[in-house]
Amino acid sequence: MPQLSRFHALLLLLLLLLAQGGVATGADTSDDTFHTxxxxxxxRQQLAGWIPAAMGLEAAIKTLQSRGFTCRAMQPATGLRSSTLCTLEPVAExxxxxxxATSxxxxxxxxxxxxxDGTTISNVLVGRSPKDIGG
Known part of the structure; x- marks a missing residue:
C-alpha cells in the first residue's frame, strides 16, 4: 500500500506541473525577453533560437518587434535584395x-x-554599442 501512495503523490505532482503549463508546452519562456x-x-546565440536559418523576413521582423526592437528597411548591399536594420534602445534611465544602486x-x-531573395533570411548580423570588453 505505501508504494501506491507514493505513486499517487508523484502522479499528483506531475498533474500540477502540467496544469501550470511548464511541462505541457515544453517551452522555455525565460528566453522570450532579449537580455540587454x-x-x-x-x-547571436539567443537570436539564433528566435530566427532560425531561412526564416521568412517578415516573420523575423515581427519576432524582433514583439521583443521591443524597432525595424526599418535599409539600402541593401551588393548581392542582397533586402536589408533590414532592427535596433533596441536602452530603457529610460x-x-x-x-x-x-548605480545603473x-x-x-x-x-x-x-x-x-x-527578398523573402527569406540569408544572414543575421548582431552588434552593440558600447562594444564588448575586449571586443
Whole structure:
C-alpha cells in the first residue's frame, strides 16, 4: 500500500506541473525577453533560437518587434535584395535621486537581417554599442 501512495503523490505532482503549463508546452519562456546585458556572441546565440536559418523576413521582423526592437528597411548591399536594420534602445534611465544602486551601462543593440531573395533570411548580423570588453 505505501508504494501506491507514493505513486499517487508523484502522479499528483506531475498533474500540477502540467496544469501550470511548464511541462505541457515544453517551452522555455525565460528566453522570450532579449537580455540587454550580454555579449554580442551571447546575443547571436539567443537570436539564433528566435530566427532560425531561412526564416521568412517578415516573420523575423515581427519576432524582433514583439521583443521591443524597432525595424526599418535599409539600402541593401551588393548581392542582397533586402536589408533590414532592427535596433533596441536602452530603457529610460531612472533619475539619480530615485536609484538604489548605480545603473548599468546602457547598451544599444543593432540587428541586421539580410535577404538575398527578398523573402527569406540569408544572414543575421548582431552588434552593440558600447562594444564588448575586449571586443
Amino acid at each position: 546585458q550580454q555579449s554580442a556572441r551571447e546575443a 531612472v533619475p539619480p535621486a530615485q536609484r538604489f 548599468v551601462t546602457p547598451i544599444h543593440w543593432f540587428v541586421t537581417l539580410d535577404s538575398m
